[in-house]
Amino acid sequence: MSESNQKPKVATVWLGGCSGCHMSFLDLDERLIELADKIELVYSPIADIKTFPENVDITLVEGAVTNDENEEMAHRIRKHSKYVLSFGDCATTGNVTAMRNRFGTGELIDRAYKELADICNAVPNDHTLIAQLRTQAIPLHHLIRVDAFLHGCPPAPDEIWFAMNEFLQGRIPIFNTQFLRYG
Amino acid sequence: MSSVITISPVTRIEGHAKITIHLNAKGEVEDARFHVNEFRGFEKFCEGRLLWEMPGLTSRICGICPASHLVTSAKAGDDILSIGIPETAEKLRRLLVLAQWIQSHALSFFHLSSPDFLLGFEADPAVRNIFGLLKYDKEFARKGIRLRKFGQKIIEYLGGRRIHTPWAVAGGVRESFTIEERDKLLQWYPEVLETALMALETIKQIHGQFTKEISCFGNFHSLFVGMVGAKGELEYYDGNLRIMDSAGNIIADNINPREYYNHFGEASESWSYLKFPYYKPLGYPKGIYRVGPLARMNICDSIETPLAEQERKMFKDLTPTTEAVNNSFYFHYARLIELLFAVERVEQLLCDPAILGTHVRSKAEINKLEGVGASEAPRGTLFHHYWVNEDGVLQKVNMLIATAQNNMAMNRTVRQIAMQFVEGKKIPEPVLNRIEAGIRCFDPCLSCSTHALGQMPLEVLLYNDQGQLIERRVR
Numbered sequence: 313m314s315e316s317n318q319k320p321k322v323a324t325v326w327l328g329g330c331s332g333c334h335m336s337f338l339d340l341d342e343r344l345i346e347l348a349d350k351i352e353l354v355y356s357p358i359a360d361i362k363t364f365p366e367n368v369d370i371t372l373v374e375g376a377v378t379n380d381e382n383e384e385m386a387h388r389i390r391k392h393s394k395y396v397l398s399f400g401d402c403a404t405t406g407n408v409t410a411m412r413n414r415f416g417t418g419e420l421i422d423r424a425y426k427e428l429a430d431i432c433n434a435v436p437n438d439h440t441l442i443a444q445l446r447t448q449a450i451p452l453h454h455l456i457r458v459d460a461f462l463h464g465c466p467p468a469p470d471e472i473w474f475a476m477n478e479f480l481q482g483r484i485p486i487f488n489t490q491f492l493r494y495g
Numbered sequence: 496m497s498s499v500i501t502i503s504p505v506t507r508i509e510g511h512a513k514i515t516i517h518l519n520a521k522g523e524v525e526d527a528r529f530h531v532n533e534f535r536g537f538e539k540f541c542e543g544r545l546l547w548e549m550p551g552l553t554s555r556i557c558g559i560c561p562a563s564h565l566v567t568s569a570k571a572g573d574d575i576l577s578i579g580i581p582e583t584a585e586k587l588r589r590l591l592v593l594a595q596w597i598q599s600h601a602l603s604f605f606h607l608s609s610p611d612f613l614l615g616f617e618a619d620p621a622v623r624n625i626f627g628l629l630k631y632d633k634e635f636a637r638k639g640i641r642l643r644k645f646g647q648k649i650i651e652y653l654g655g656r657r658i659h660t661p662w663a664v665a666g667g668v669r670e671s672f673t674i675e676e677r678d679k680l681l682q683w684y685p686e687v688l689e690t691a692l693m694a695l696e697t698i699k700q701i702h703g704q705f706t707k708e709i710s711c712f713g714n715f716h717s718l719f720v721g722m723v724g725a726k727g728e729l730e731y732y733d734g735n736l737r738i739m740d741s742a743g744n745i746i747a748d749n750i751n752p753r754e755y756y757n758h759f760g761e762a763s764e765s766w767s768y769l770k771f772p773y774y775k776p777l778g779y780p781k782g783i784y785r786v787g788p789l790a791r792m793n794i795c796d797s798i799e800t801p802l803a804e805q806e807r808k809m810f811k812d813l814t815p816t817t818e819a820v821n822n823s824f825y826f827h828y829a830r831l832i833e834l835l836f837a838v839e840r841v842e843q844l845l846c847d848p849a850i851l852g853t854h855v856r857s858k859a860e861i862n863k864l865e866g867v868g869a870s871e872a873p874r875g876t877l878f879h880h881y882w883v884n885e886d887g888v889l890q891k892v893n894m895l896i897a898t899a900q901n902n903m904a905m906n907r908t909v910r911q912i913a914m915q916f917v918e919g920k921k922i923p924e925p926v927l928n929r930i931e932a933g934i935r936c937f938d939p940c941l942s943c944s945t946h947a948l949g950q951m952p953l954e955v956l957l958y959n960d961q962g963q964l965i966e967r968r969v970r
């Protein structure tokens with residue numbers, strides 16, 4: 313067995329968010345080099361993706377659950393991950409992604425694709441090809457059990473580093489007040 | 496018609512960019528489409544918010560280029576206040592936009608594209624990413640990581656944090672810059688310049704290696720759109736718009752970005768959440784245009800930093816005549832020339848004493864009920880258009896996003912590849928590779944689209960003229 317197979321398997325997933333949480337992960341900068349020795353990245357938007365694998369140790373989930381595909385994915389993540397981490401404010405509270413909740417989906421879609429389009433051949437509604445919006449965008453833990461929450465929009469790299477190291481040592485991270493901030 | 500689909504049920508696959516190919520009655524490719532899956536509704540839910548919070552709020556559209564949204568939004572605010580901002584504030588905002596270019600272009604090349612080039616398109620997908628690259632060539636990857644860090648560090652020094660700082664506001668910026676921070680960046684500069692030059696050397700070697708691939712994807716005619724400065728130079732913060740055709744003729748120039756809507760329209764379709772901007776005089780879909788590095792490099796007459804200007808001249812030599820460079824593969828090259836420009840220009844700005852001024856914000860009330868802001872984001876021209884009431888409460892918002900403006904071009908790229916390679920009822924394997932690489936040239940900001948940043952997993956669906964699914968391939 314190759315050495316890499318024994319490292320903890322880490323996945324990062326992007327649901328309804330802006331990718332800022334993932335960018336904050338990349339803001340680990342040179343610490344990424346260290347991390348590359350400690351983990352195996354098995355699924356992530358910054359790496360190759362096929363399907364979400366089985367037997368993942370730690371999964372970081374960015375973004376709120378905002379459409380039917382996110383929902384399916386969230387269940388798959390829970391089924392195949394030992395620990396699930398709500399990664400940032402959108403996953404934790406719905407945050408900016410949930411700001412659409414005070415409007416109906418029809419209203420949102422009409423504004424963007426009818427009123428603000430010069431030519432509207434159709435609004436995006438072919439759901440055999442594209443995802444269908446949920447009426448409400450919801451935080452991840454409204455749908456699946458979550459083991460820990462990283463705050464921040466996005467979480468600071470130091471916080472991500474702390475969380476990763478706790479997990480890698482088999483502990484669920486407990487964040488002290490320094491890391492407990494939204495926004 | 497879904498009941499007649501018998502070959503395989505269409506289940507969408509999370510994180511997969513979806514492509515559909517449509518055949519005509521003779522079994523020839525008639526159309527091919529790139530479907531974008533993401534919608535968050537900013538244009539509606541910003542209604543009712545205050546003008547002052549729009550820069551911080553709209554930066555949340557995208558974690559890759561938040562500083563571009565921040566500055567563009569602040570500029571729409573300047574327009575509504577109808578004021579000029581202090582010289583220091585303008586220079587600091589320029590610094591921020593350049594920092595954004597550096598971090599985003601570094602990400603595009605080092606973290607996302609270079610694993611393909613260096614490890615090879617055929618390498619094990621499991622290692623074709625930044626972590627794989629770290630194993631393959633740690634020094635190269637480290638340099639890329641540090642170059643991106645340089646850009647992010649500038650943003651952090653200016654705005655107090657790297658991602659989603661609320662630092663720029665209508666009328667200027669919130670905080671001034673310090674000598675200590677400037678000096679740290681100047682010390683770092685030689686390393687950054689060296690890395691930018693190395694990246695350019697690397698892409699030129701790649702051009703030699705992949706001549707065959709380069710010639711056959713994303714090579715088509717379209718218009719090119721972007722900002723240029725008063726002398727026709729490459730501009731990123733405050734120029735007028737120029738439009739060039741594929742033969743290299745300037746067909747419109749000196750357009751005030753405030754009037755973008757007289758020139759550009761958007762169309763919507765049932766099969767994608769990404770709208771289809773087009774050049775109005777040519778109509779939809781004829782008015783296809785490209786924005787971003789390739790467009791900017793084509794339309795500008797010069798670059799105001801010495802090393803990047805030398806490189807621009809070599810870029811021009813890619814075509815023997817005055818024709819524009821039409822091949823989308825050269826997006827990569829153009830992006831790295833811009834990266835070099837941004838690095839050089841940052842140094843020039845850091846050496847300008849005006850950036851250390853302390854008057855950084857002009858104050859005014861709401862003076863107009865409508866305003867437009869525009870700037871060159873890493874992926875192309877970005878417009879924010881706001882309508883407010885007398886209290887500065889947003890009534891309506893329109894945004895023309897850089898990646899959307901390449902939407903028709905990405906679709907054209909996919910169609911071109913499909914026409915070249917799909918025959919009969921089969922989707923040959925290499926098509927998937929090529930489509931992936933073809934779309935990647937545009938470095939689409941997938942935050943507004945498919946949620947795949949690195950290796951784009953693909954699902955390609957082939958339909959016959961009856962609209963029935965006849966083959967499906969996934970990778």
Ligand code: SF4
Pocket residue numbers: 328329330331332333374375399400401402403407408409464465466467555558
């Ligand atoms: S929490 Fe903030 S940074 Fe993260 S996805 Fe949501 S908006 Fe983006």
